[in-house]
Structures are given as C-alpha cells and as structure tokens.
Amino acid sequence: MAKLIKIFLFFSFYSFAVWADGLYHKNSLIGGRASGMGGAYKAISDDASGAFYNPAGLVYSDGDSISGSANSYVSTKSTYKETIGNRDWERETDNLLPNFFGATKKFGKYTFGFSYVITDYMKENQNQVFQNLDELADPIDLFAFNLQSEDATYLIGPSLAMELSENLTFGVSLFYHRRVFRRSQSQLIQFGDGSDYSSYQNLSKRERGFHLRTGLLYSLEKHAFALTLSKAVMQTAIADSQANTKERNSSATDFGRRADVDRPKYPYEIGLGYAYFASPYLLVSADFDYYLHSEENRRNMWNAAVGAEYFLNSTYALRTGFYTNNTNSRKPSEIADEIPVEYMNMYGLTAGIGIHSKSSTISLGVNYGFGSGDARIYSSENSASTETKRFERQILGFLIAADYGF
Template sequence: MRTVWKALAVCFAVLVFGFVSPAMAGVYTYSDVMIGGRSAQMGGAYTGVAEDGSAAYFNPAGLGQITTPSMSISANGLDIQTYTLEKRLFEQDLTFRSNAFYPSAWSVVQSLGEYRLAFSAIVPSNLDVISTTNFRNVELLPGQFFDVGLIDSRIKDRVYLIGPSLAYRITPTLMVGATLYYWYGEALRETTLFFGGASGQSQVGQFSRTSTTTHGLLGQIGFLAKPSERYAVGLLLRAPVPLDQTIKTDNQEYSFDATSGIFTNSFSQSETSQSARRPPGATLGLALHPSLGRTFSFDLSYYGSAGYSVSSREIDIRPVWNAAFGFEEVIRPKFPIRFGLYTNRSAAPRLNDRPTVQDDRVDSYGATLGAGYIDELSTFDVGMRYALGKGKTKDATTGEHFDVKSQVLTFFVSGSVLF
C-alpha cells in the first residue's frame, strides 16, 4: 500500500505543480485582466493617454487632465479562460476552465484647485476554476491497476488594489501624479484525488485544501508631458511590493484494502506566515493624435526580477519586457471604435531537463476590440478580448517537458458619469 501512496503522491505533485502554482495571482504575468473601459479596448496601451479615471492605475499624472469631477466603473461581464496540459497524466490532457464575473475597475475623481484627487479600486487578477478529470483502467505502478480514477480541483485567485491618487499640473504641458494602493489577495486551492478498483487495493484517496491571504502596499509615480496637441509622452514607475502572506493547509489521505479489510486515514493541518515580493517596473507610453478624433498609443513595459520562498519552494521571477498598441477612431462625434494588441510574456525561468519542480512558462498574445458612446455627461463602452498562449510544463519526477496551451475570451462593459 505504501508504494501506491507514493504513486498517488506523484499524481498529486503533477497536478499541483503543473497548473496551480503558476496561477498564484499572476506571479509570472502582468496583463491577466484588461483594466478599465477605453483603456481595455486599446489593449492597455494607455500610459500616454490616461484621460479618465483608469489613469489612477495606468498613469496617475493623467488625472491632471480631468477638469470635471467624475465616477467610472468597468466590469468583465464574462471572462472565460482555459488552460490545457497536453498528455500530462496517463497520456490524457488535463484542461482547466475559469468562468468569472467581476468588476475590474472603479474610480472617483474630484478637483481640488490645481490638484486632482482620486480614489480607485482595481481587480488586476482573477481566476475561478472548477475542473474534473475522470480516468479508466489506470496503472499507477507496474501491475497495479485501478478501474476508475478522479481528479477534482477548485482554484480561486483574486487580487484587489484599493487606494488614493493625487495629481498636480506643474505647467500647462507637464503633470505629475502618484497612487498608493493597498494590495489584498485571496486564493483557495482544493484538490481531490481518488482511485478505486482492482488488484485488491480497493480505494486510495487524497484531499488537499490551501488558502492564502496576501497584503501589502504598492506605490507608483507617473509623469505626463503634452508639448502639443499632436502627441503626449507618459512614464509610470512602480516600486517593488513587499507582501506578507498567511497560508493555511488541510491535508487528508485514506486507503482501504478490500482483501485485508484494513482502512487507514490521516489528517493534518498547518498555518505558516512568509514574505513574498512583487518586482519593480516601469512603463513608457506614447500617444499620437494625427487628426481630430484619431489616436494611436504605444506602451513598452519592463518588469524587474525578484526571488523568495513559498512553502519551501523557490520563486524566481525573471526580468521581462511587454508591449501594447492601441488605436481609436471617432467615426462620428459620439461613436468611437477602438482596437488593441498586447503581449503577456511570462517572467518564469526557462525549464531545464532535471527532475526538479519548476513552474510553467507560458507566453500569451492578445487582441482587443470595442466601441463606445460619448455625450456631454456620460460615456458607455462595450468590448472583448481574445488571447492565445503557448508554452511548456515539466514533470517534476522525470524532467520531461509537456506542451501547454491557454486561451482567454473576455466580454467587458464600462461607463462613466460626470457630475
């Protein structure tokens, strides 16, 4: 029975390290969610534009352009993500799907003389996965068969950024701003493994639950220069984020041998506290306005390196560059259409061939499309995005590499009101 438990532990490690770990609040990725309304439809290329409430997130200096108090809200009405590990376990694909509904941004902007004060709440990362995979005639070990098998998993992961922003117009063409966010994250992992059937080993099973809460402070400073009506240049500097985490784990294992009638059951709990780290970064943005009602925007982002331990595992975040492009055309005075392209390259290290635990490395590339309505006191926007990712995962016991594919389809809606 002990050898069966070893095989079951291997299956559990394959599942946990094959998907759950790299999904932790976007540890290795930075564009998991399209934030805002107009900004989301333009692929997130908004550092040099930053003309509405989402500037608190993309470039707080842009708040200095807002002359009328306003409130805005955007929501991802339906966010569908799939993550497929090809031929990952017993020559069968493991596919995880996330269907989520949540607001992605909310902000209020108020004028205070030459200053602009804003308060915003952002959801930059979100997962809500329920996945069940069934197996038939599983051979865990040579000569050790089970008639049926089941892997059932639940993964929830969400990050909230909440806090104030302040912007000041230094000159008519130069603005500066800062945002201080309180970072709060909550994650839940539940996995059930069950195998039952032949060879006298009637049942073996394992249940694991891990809940993690994360909190810290994120500070960022922005600059925006508008030398002419034709173009603007923006710069956003993000400070490194020290994060405190509390991890609670429940684990249960059981087995039943039909031949001997022996039943075993074990249960354990633990709670640990540790420190994590989000690396510093910077984004340079350029906005071009070649004619009235037409905008091109470009963002180039750099994210630095960071390293820390999570549950005795080393998290190694490597430097990475990402880019975004946006386009807007106002076809009539009140009806803009928008388009965007963006990259979401992974900051995970490249996989080696050694039998060690490494997180998946998946690079994704996406496109956005949307349209809106503008009047004197309000705006309304609808849009969608599609992203496709490819990469590799690794078997921690053999070092063998497997292909990974991911897809994201999101429909979002947003609106703002001036008051």
C-alpha cells in the same frame, strides 16, 4: 509504472500553485477605453482608470467623473497535452466580475482620484472523472478529482495628480493591496486490483501590503510621453495548508498541517508610454513595461502594447489593440527539478466600441488572449523524470464599462 506515478504526482500538493501565482502582469485589463486599446494607456490616462495606468494623466480628465463599473466575463481554456494517459487535459474556467471602479474630482490645479482595481482574478471549479484507464500498466478503474480554487488581488486607494508646468504633470496613487487565495482539492483513485488511494488538500494564502504607482506625463502639441514607476511591498503574508492522505497500501489516513510566512517580492515596474493625438478622430498609442524581479525563479522581463482609437462620429468610437503578457518565470531548464514550472508567454488582441452621449459613455469590448508553452507539472521529488509537456491557453473576455461626467 512511470506513467502511473506521473498521474499521481500530477495532482500533487504543489501542482496548481503555479497557475496564477503572480506569473503574469497583464491578466486584467481595466477601464472601458484602455482595455479596448490593448491597455496602451500610459500617455493617455485621462479618465478615472488613469489612477492605475499613469496617475499623472488624471490632470487631463474632463471634469469630475465616476467610472461606473467595468464588468468582465472571462473564459479560460488551458490544454495540457497527453497528460492523463494519452489524453489531453483541459481546464476551463469562467468568471464574471467587476474589475474597476473609480472616481475623480478636480480642485483647482489638483485632481483627486479614488479607485478600486482587481488586478488579478482566477476562479476555478473542476469536477473530473476518468474511468477505465486500461492503457496503463497498472490499470485504474476510477479516478475522480475535484478542485475549487479562487485567487483574487485587489487594490483600493486614493490618487493625486498635479500640473508641474504647462506641459508636465505628475501623479501618484497609493493602493492598499490585498490578495486572497484559497484552494481545496480531493482525489480518489480505485485501482483495478481493488486497492485505493485518496487525498484531500486545502491551502489558503493571504497577503497584505501597499502598492505605489507614480508617473509623469509630458505633452507636446499632438504628442504625449509618459514615464511611470510602480512597486508593491507586502507587509504580511500567511500560507496555511492541510492535507489528509490515505495511501494505497495503508488503511490509515495521515494528517499533515503546515503554516508558513511566504512574503512574495513584487517587482519594480518601469513604464514608458507614447500617444499621438493625430486628429480629433484618431489616436494611437504604445506602451512598454520593464519588470525588475528579485524573487528566486523569476526573471526580469518586459511587456509591450499598442492601441488605436478611431471616432466614426462624435458618438461612436472604435478601438483596437495588441499586447504581450509575458511570463516572469524562468525557463524550466533554469529551475530546480523539484519545482513545477509553467513557462508560456501570452499575447492578446482587443477590440472595442465606445458610445458617447452628453454626459456618459458606454464601452463594450472583447479581449482574446492566447499562448503556448511548456509545463513541468509534477515535481521530481518522486519521479525519475522531469519531462515537460506542451500546453496552450486561450482566454476570451468581454467587457462592459460606463463613465459618467459631471
């Protein structure tokens, strides 16, 4: 009986909200060169993508430029162990999306930028049918499940960078932030005894606000040091949900509607970066980020990244990097039982190639992310147990980017 209830509640109203709900800060690597280097780019930051990593670096961009488009194809596979009866549950998504577009222009001592960044994107489409779940105490003939969801966070806005002195530059980017989340799911369960249960749920969230990113860059011969500070503040956030449920023991459908304001608090991000320009061929870099969270159930945490770029000749460059993508969720044991939790830190490896010609550069890259952790995927509202299950995730992304100089 307990297992049966778990299956129901597995797909309860709140279940998938956790997956992409602002738990991670490094879901999207942008910029051809930066993403090849694990995103360890704060102290480099000398192309259009610098508007995001460290606006101060824009001063060192090579003339006016347009960073064509960076497209990434991302495939994600999450495996929740022994969740449907004894079976693992796998979720796969794949996305193809442009995640960065930017331009820079120099005016004397100032450099202007304008960019569009997708910092987070998730799209999911699931159609699953399980049949003849006989191992249950209360057998189920058919369990059909359908889920569509999309969650995108966009930033768009200008940047300004300037030299403060021969060795020190400062930059600021002010983005308009917009997030749109939509999810609809439906389920049908036909029991062995002839009864059935069905539900339809629809949730949409929209938030708008501003996202400020500032930075300093200090250069000393072959070394560069970066300090960045970022903060997003939401002006409005609306969540709207509807649910229709036909319970097993009833022939009527219940309808429920809820709307609330759910303004999330984004953390203060403090960043440090270092780059060593060893030679015209070799460059190594490292970044460290610290996030100060003030939302309930989130914790202060850090991320780190290291990267390297090596030019084989004046045309081809190889890049590689490693980064952490830690969760800002508290551990399941630290969160009230009613709330579902996913707790997993992820790691990523990147590799890329840059092909340089007179006025343009093409970058190709691959990003492999992985992690394993614990998930409490159903709340304790209707369950006696608050068991956590192991789960794993692997993400594989491909990136293509183009930069044009004038």
